[in-house]
Amino acid sequence: MSNTTPSKDSLNTLSSLKAGGKTFHYYSLAKAADTLGGLDQLPFSLKVLMENLLRNEDDTTVDRSHIDAMLQWLKDRKSDTEIQFRPARVLMQDFTGVPGVVDLAAMREAVQRAGKDPAMINPLSPVDLVIDHSVMVDNYGDASAFKDNVAIEMERNQERYEFLRWGQQAFDNFRVVPPGTGICHQVNLEYLGKTVWQKDVDGKTIAYPDTLVGTDSHTTMINGLGILGWGVGGIEAEAAMLGQPVSMLIPEVVGFKMTGKLREGITATDLVLTVVEMLRKKGVVGKFVEFYGDGLQEMPVADRATIANMAPEYGATCGFFPVDEQTLTYLRLTGREDAQLELVEAYAKAQGLWREPGQEPIYTDTLALDMGEVEASLAGPKRPQDRVALKNMKASFELLMETAEGPAKTRETKMESEGGQTAVGVDNSYHHPSSQPLEMNGEQLRLDPGAVVIAAITSCTNTSNPSVMMAAGLIAQKAVAKGLKAKPWVKTSLAPGSKVVTDYLAVAGLQDDLNTLGFNLVGYGCTTCIGNSGPLPDAVEKAITEGDLTVASVLSGNRNFEGRVHPQVKTNWLASPPLVVAYALAGNVRLDLTKEPLGEDQDGKPVYLNDLWPSQAEIAEAVEKVKTDMFRKEYGEVFEGDDIWKAIEVSDSKVYEWSGQSTYIQHPPFFEGMGEEPEPINDIKEANILALLGDSVTTDHISPAGSFKPDTPAGKYLQEHGVAPKDFNSYGSRRGNHEVMMRGTFANVRIRNEMLDGVEGGYTKFVPTGEQMAIYDAAMKYQEQGTPLVVIAGKEYGTGSSRDWAAKGTRLLGVEAVVAESYERIHRSNLIGMGVMPLQFPEGTDRKSLKLTGEEAISIEGLSGDITPGQTLTMTVKYQDGSTETCELTSRIDTANEAVYFQHGGILHYVVREMLKSA
Structure with missing residues (x-):
């Protein structure tokens, strides 16, 4: 059914309400309950899904059995029923958005080749693309940093931005927020999100919950505003905007009860790191998490959004907060119209979506936290869930170093920190303490292990929260008053998620003090958190390399996977913005900041963190300076862009005019040779293993963000096409060029292919000759020979950001199947989409029990028949000595829709074929 067709409404639920002087119609949960029975105790997030089913009932994708299954959920507290969810809108950022628009352009061309009107390929749901991932911290620490970085960004990304400008005029229902404006999730929270959406259908204005999917895993941040949404791969998002429903099982919902309140000196960041740790320990992968309890009564939306943002880090599909007075307060503060506020309140109360004090829905499982028990914390050195109390940071780093120096008999060693937390240290990644000479600005210094070489106030997670941003500014103010400075080797930066942050820091009189410490504005966008940290000073890079030093970054972000922030920085610590400032002053993580001084004042007296930390009253006074007119001013012309953006010239063609000379945008090969009907699926016979991987291989490992070197396959390709290494830009910026991206697949500097002993980076063994080579080069040799390929992996394969190129690149390298012990939700779906x-090993079987070295031949039977969800397939391993072993594998095609997509060779092929049939 199209998204403008009225529901069949078999339960007769269509009702009306008045708000803001206007009549709205809605599909009433209360009326559904008249027939079905009580729905009051259904979790709020499932009520949103229930409304979605009622509104989209069509007897094809949604029928009465799906609606009944939601009621049955209340009895079983879980369900194996597959439903079709239609989000109200789609959110994209430019790294994942560019390849999405490239695919749309390629689909238009495929439709044109088939003799049909290319304009039929058009978003049916509203799409907002925010350009926020392209700015890099090239310049920092001075007043011109922002202007310089934006100029470099525009020059580097001219081809990409021309393409997006074309898309802005070529596609209907598609808006672009230009560069230099903000981070997509913060723009979504502060401006795009409505909490209640509306559209006209058959002369009636239908009101319904604002819902979305986004091409970034931190789309969940919007859950803090009572808006249900989560990250999907670009592939799924493209299908959603083309009218395809998101196929999903009715999820289990874990209730997280919040009580009490934070103690003096404890931040929302400390709270979220605690929540991440608790929920990872609980195990919520693939589940909804919903927050409840009277602790929410005084919790502002900014704090809720900080917690919701990190749902991918605690593994949940979403982290949902129901609508209440705090929701209205935030909508009012951020300049939403009064009529919209009236609609949100009236609709939420009419639908039972308004949170009342003491309300406790039925959940699959629950856990609870007294916020008064939260303590100051960081997380690291390479996983967001590995919380370390501030008081234990010094000991934690020292233990990390000791563990690394211990017997190198096992590949991984475990470091136990407080509370039974486990952080993983890889013993060939960390090295014994040594110090290196360092000359900076004419000063002779020493760079020690644990040196903080990057201190970045960055990422939507925390820069959306005025309380922690003001706290950072107040620490800076007090530090400057005492004459403290950031250590010379620390690369400092401030990259807020919106221009409003700049406004309120200036009004509060705090930006000047941040500038004095080197935290000048470097850009509005995702920077250090996604690997756009830019180069370190030459002297610092030289000292790290020569001493093989284990140094640190401290950032207010959500991701700290190894190799992500900077290739030379092996330990990365997530922290609140005020702690980022504190560590810039201290200059090393091998200090106990609860006891040891950060530095000395003008009189040579030691200055401790407690001397600088602002009181809650001081923070609250500063936060009072955040005003509605700031939001209205900055978002008044959010889609306009600056003069450089406006001056970009593009054609008005409905089909993109591809340039063979572009190294940023190329016509992808996905639809080449595509017939009207899908080709039959065949069993995999005697495939070679391209990579043999361990646990927690992330999408960063598979399709890395950040920089790359001249001697890599991607670097060689660009140089062959006339691009100098200084102009490489990042992998993320090149996502519109499949030639670069397939060369970057499995190319992360920290990936470890177990086919090669002790080798880091994107290499493999080309089995026919035994030669070590780049994974891309080996894959091309296998393709020349017509040899199918598989990847074998451990647990949690594909964790991390929703990178569609992790799946696209895997496909283009010739990989036909991945066999792992478990999968992250988005990447599993994306693999199917391409x-x-x-495939999943059975419990008790893995690459180790099968004694795989990577030199075996792999055959997989059972693909040539009907593809069905969860089917059992047989894998035969043929060893080099000729012996064989078989085991059964479970297909992780989980739903009927996924089976259809796979049979078509991918979701986009299915969409194009369906559109051609209906044309």
Whole structure:
């Protein structure tokens, strides 16, 4: 059914309400309950899904059995029923958005080749693309940093931005927020999100919950505003905007009860790191998390959004906060119209979506936190869930170093920190303490292990929260008053998620003090958190390399996977913005900041963190300076862009005019040779293993963000096409060029292919000759020979950001199946969306029990028949000595829709074929 067709409404639920002087119609949960029975105790997030089913009932994708299954959930507290969810809108950022628009352009061309009107390929749901991932911290620490970085960004990304400008005029229902404006999730929270959406259908204005999917895993941040949404791969998002429903099982919902309140000196960041740790320990992968309890009564939306933002880090599909007075307060503060506020309140109360004090829905499982028990914390050195109390940071780093120096008999060693937390240290990644000479600005210094070489106030997670941003500014103010400075080797930066942050820091009189410490504005966008940290000073890079030093970054972000922030920085610590400032002053993580001084004042007296930390009253006074007119001013012309953006010239063609000379945008090969009907699926016979991987291989490992070197396959390709290494830009910025991206697949500097002993980076063994080579080069040799390929992996394969190129690149390298012990939700779905089969080992069987070295031949039977969800397939391993072993594998095609997509060779192929049939 199209998204403008009225529901069948078999339960007769269509009702009306008045708000803001206007009549709205809605599909009433209360009326559904008249027939079905009580729905009051259904979790709020499932009420949103229930409304979605009622509104989209069509007897094809949604029928009465799906609606009944939601009621049955209340009895079983879980369900194996597959439903079709239609989000109200789609959110994209430019790294994942560019390849999405490239695919749309390629689909238009495929439709044109088939003799049909290319304009039929058009978003049916509203799409907002925010350009926020392209700015890099090239310049920092001075007043011109922002202007210089934006100029470099525009020059580097001219081809990409021309393409997006074309898309802005070529596609209907598609808006672009230009560069230099903000981070997509913060723009979504502060401006795009409505909490209640509306559209006209058959002369009636229908009101319904604002819902979305986004091409970034931190789309969940919007859950803090009572808006249900989560990250999907670009592949799924493209299908959603083309009218395809998101196929999902009715999820389990874990209730997280919040009580009490934070103690003096404890931040929302400390709270979220505690929540991440608790929920990872609980195990919520693939589940909804919903927050409840009277602790929410005084919790502002900014704090809720900080917690919701990190749902991918605690593994949940979303972290949902129901609508209440705090929601209205935030909507009012951020300049939403009064009529919209009236609609949100009236609709939420009419639908039972308004949170009342003491309300406790039925959940699959629950856990609870007294916020008064939260303590100051960081997380690291390479996983967001590995919380370390501030008081234990010094000991934690020292233990990390000791562990690394211990017997190198096992590949991984475990470091136990407080509370039974486990952080993983890889013993060939960390090295014994040594110090290196360092000359900076004519000063002779020493760079020690644990040196903080990057201190970045960055990422939507925390820069959306005025309380922690003001706290950072107040610490800076007090530090400057005492004559403290950031250590010379620390690369400092401030990259807020919106221009409003700049406004309120200036009004509060705090930006000048941040500038004095080197925290000048470097850009509005995702920077250090996604690997756009830019180069370190030459002297610092030289000292790290020569001493093989284990140094640190401290950032207010949500991701700290190894190799992500900077290739030379092996330990990365997530922290609140005020702690970022504190560590810039201290200059090393091998200090106990609860006891040891950060530095000395003008009189040579030691200055401790407690001397600088602002009181809650001081923070609250500063936060009072955040005003509605700031939001209205900055978002008044959010889609306009600056003069450089406006001056970009593009054609008005409905089909993109591809340039063979572009190294940023190329016509992808996905639809080449595509017939009207899908080709039959065949069993995999005697495939070689391209990579043999361990646990927690992330999408950063598979399709890395950040920089790359001249001697890599991607670097060689660009140089062959006339691009100098200084102009490489980042992998993320090149996502519109499949030639670069397939060369970057499995190319992360920290990936470890177990086919090669002790080798880091994107290499493999080309089995026919035994030669070590780049994974891309080996894959091309296998393709020349017509040899199918598989990837074998451990647990949690594909964790991390929703990178569609992790799946696209895997497919283009010739990989037909991945066999792993478990999968992250988005990457599993993306593999299917690109026609790659995700298979799972049975409990007790893995690459180790099968004694795989990577030199075996792999055959997989059972693909040539009907593809069905969860089917059992047989894998035969043929060893080099000729012996064989078989085991059964479970297909991780989980739903009927996924089976259809896989049979078509991918979701986009399915969409194009369906559109051609209906044309």
